[in-house]
Amino acid sequence: MVFPPVEETVLELCGDGTTSMTEAVERLKLICEKPIHLIEQEGEWGTLTALTVEYEDYINILFPPRHSLQYKVHCIYHELGHIFLESQNLASPQISQSLLKETKNAISVSCRHIEDDPVERWVEDFAFRMSKKTRVNSSPALDPFLC
Structure with missing residues (x-):
């Protein structure tokens, strides 16, 4: 499997x-042809830092409120990286559709x-590169998420 250069993807x-x-999320929405929602989610997160949940018509990225803004931003970009690779058929989901159906009534699902x-x-x-690029070029006035 050959991945695109990270710098080209960031550009x-x-x-x-x-x-x-x-702005980066808006561009990724066009690439994957689905809305992407960033949702700060209360709850028991354990060791999870963020979670991507893809539905037929949209994608949610859930993240806990307990971390610093910089850490949340990094975790969200990590999940956006997975979404980008999956949109290019370069990474398969952790759980296949057939296995996902088996989890319908489960009370817990664990992936490694x-x-x-x-x-x-x-x-x-x-x-890392996306966090650095947007931290350098963003201001709260331009990015409601960073307020």
Whole structure:
């Protein structure tokens, strides 16, 4: 599996001008052809830092309110990296559709990833670079999420 260069993906989502998380999410919505909602979700998160839930017509990224703004931004960009790779058919979901059906009435579902997974390395690099790019170029006036 060959991943696109992270820098090119950041440029595709951020462009050359002023960039905000809102603008990057809007561009990714066009790529994956689904609305993406960022939802700060109360609840018991355990060790999870964020969670992507894809539905037929939209995608939710859930994240806990307990972390610093910078950490939340990084975790959201990590999830957006997964969404980008999946839109390019470069990463498959953690749970296949057939297995997901088996979880319909479950009270708990647990997933683990392989250590040193190339997908995780790519999305971590993506999240770091996106956080850096939007932190440098955003202001609260341009990005309601960063208020």
